[in-house]
Amino acid sequence: MIKIRDLAFEYFDRDEEGNLTDMINAIRGINFDARKGEFIGVCGKNGSGKSTFARILNRLLVPIEGTVVIGGKDALDEDNILDIRKSVGMVFQNPDDQLIGSVVSEDVAFGAENLGVAQEELWERVITAVEQAGLVAYGAGTDGAEKYADRRINELSGGEKQKVAIAGVLAMKPQCIVLDESTSMLDPKSRLEIIKTMKQLNEKLGITIIMITHMMEELLYADTIYLLHQGKLVAKGRKESIFAKDSNLFDYGLDYPEIVKIREILLENNVIRDKSIFTVEDMVARIKKEHPYSFELNVKLPEPMVEHRKIDPVNAILVDKLSCGYGKKKVLEDISFSVGKGEYVAVVGATGTGKSTLLQHIPALLKPLSGTVYVDGIDVNDRTTDIQALRCKIGYVFQYASQQLFGKNVYEDVVFGPRNVGVSEVEAEKRAYEAIKLVGLPDDIYDMPINKLSGGQRKRVALAGVLAMKPEYLILDEPTSGLDPVGKREMLDIIDALHREAGITIIMVTHDVEAIAERADRLIVLDGGRLSYDGDVAMGFYKQWYDSQNVADMAQVPVIMQLLIQLRLAGMPVDCVETDSLNGVENIIKCIR
């Protein structure tokens, strides 16, 4: 269906007068084949050229060399543009930047309207696409789909918006769908839903799927995986070979899926001998087959235990009965919790549950409808409170770096905060230099213009800008979103160092459950605008799953806990409240007879 040979693409950088200043080799010498009905994963770290590659598939970019044949048509021929875009649909990364309509039906129809599909057929296509994209449950009937088609885009969650984007592509009846990191801004549950939807479209309708991603777990759904590095294709194969022990994924800025890492530990400990397991379900089945006597009847799940914490309110953030929202529609309701000095707290919850809204109340960026926020014993909304001193004490790093970088270069940006609070220019400069060092950026970056920075560097500069305020508490909203595995690890290590060495209290919102399991010492769970859990991390994850007992919610807990819970459900009396892979495997070994 798609055949690409010797592909090359370059980005030209020009100065204001149009002279060539820089030429970046984005892609060189790539060969690529996709059969009809194949599910392909394309991975690589940030800057490896994978997004450029995606755009060439949809002919949003034209390569400088090579041949691209899609569905038997030469994609480089000017006359075939619309045919190519019709047969290869594209779903982009940001749910907020790709929807055109303001109501679901209008957006889903947009592409089909452009193709000139007759009006009677348009409705039919919209309804079918809404069903196929999994926006309404199967069997909800046309009524359900019609009702959904009438909803406003603004009211949808991030995951739903991405599904609307998928529906919009489906209404054009494509042969192939390209997903360009389409799940990277979603919570784990929505992420899994999107992948499963794609798998279904692939299996039921025979649509070719090309998934660009650096989430290693997602690649497990692919038939074939392409690994890009510095614009070149370095490996191609099935998951067995890509995730083999000797494939050195770390060298390419990538990582192994959690389940593969756990499998290796189990192999080393001779719990299993099979090297070809890639899902939790298969793992449970394999363990059961190899150790049938370790399983019993009537093994029940343990009840989750919730402890009540005591806190010294003078040295802490204290949120007391906070509610916010307007009218009857409450975004947050009656939330109370506290964070003591020196803690590392993670906050989780589906997109749109109000995590950011809640935390923005702490540095008084938002005013609550009712309730109070105290920082070190001081009411932040009191008229007499020195708001600048408060905001120095509480650093807030927002999710999107682009919305918090204001200077013309790195130094000018980082120094923005210290200048605002009126420290001397010498002191401001000193703080800026220190902050840039703290986030591990090199000295020669000081006068680099902001728009020349990579995504990972931007996130670091944004963090440095906040650190230059010398905060005692640091609130981080999705500090690793959009970063590849290596970038993610580096960012988390920086945060760890700030916590451990600089003694900064960390409050982090993230969808990365593995990172939380590995690093945080407390978990706060928000659910539908209410606080549903506050306490120990492992117990928090366990309770989150226990309360729903739904397979779809498994994605919200670390993979090792998924395995332990599944084993327990299958009858192994294993301790399943565990988030560390090594300890988890030990728990399994203890149960094996």
Next chain:
Amino acid sequence: MLKDITLGQYYSADSLLHRLDPRLKIRATIAYIILLLLDRNVALFGTLTLIFLGTVALSKVPVAHILRGTRGILLVVVLCSAINIFTTPGTGGVNVLGLTATYAGIIKFAFVVWRMVLMIFMSSLLMYTTTPTELTDGLEKCFHLSGNVAMGITIAMRFLSVLSQELDRIMKAQEARGASFHKGGPVKRLKAISKVLVPLFQNSIDRASNLGEAMDARCYVGGKGRTKLKPLVYDSKDVIGYVVVLLVIALGVFLAIKF
């Protein structure tokens, strides 16, 4: 307050007003505004107020929602028209802060505000009951615009909410780093706000180019050859609607001349 602006945002509900043809709604709104400009008398304004209230009831849009979405503009209107109180010549008046507020001035002020409020409310009601796509389809037909211009309007309206969201986030991010938009003299405040505009502009361009790319990917090549999911077709309720609008115009003209 900026993010409270719901102007141009559709309010999803199932009402008679929502189902009317956008062309009818656009023409009716224009007629309403012209009637408001014809004359200044209590009978005409009172009648038009009643008509507005009736329309709101038909629309199922809560009054509180309209008030919240328009209060920013209303504040500006009240402040700007307040000058009438002191500049209108007339006999008799009250002394306010050393300035003379004439009775004629107060009456003129009241009428100007009354008129502007009705205009703003009625046009926002048009926005609330009509999706941006319907609205542009309607504008396209009413004013014979080309498909590209109409699409431009749709996108612009959609971007209003993107811009206000972006502005809100940037201001918050700057406040979190010690910037203050509410303290200091006008020069200091203006300076603080100017620092918001550069990233706002940059980010809006980025987001607009993302959206453009998404439109390209979905085969948008302009208005030619495009079909429509909801083509504009008049039915019986629209015909009745036009009759009602004509009657209202006749009544309005009568009131304007007679009183």
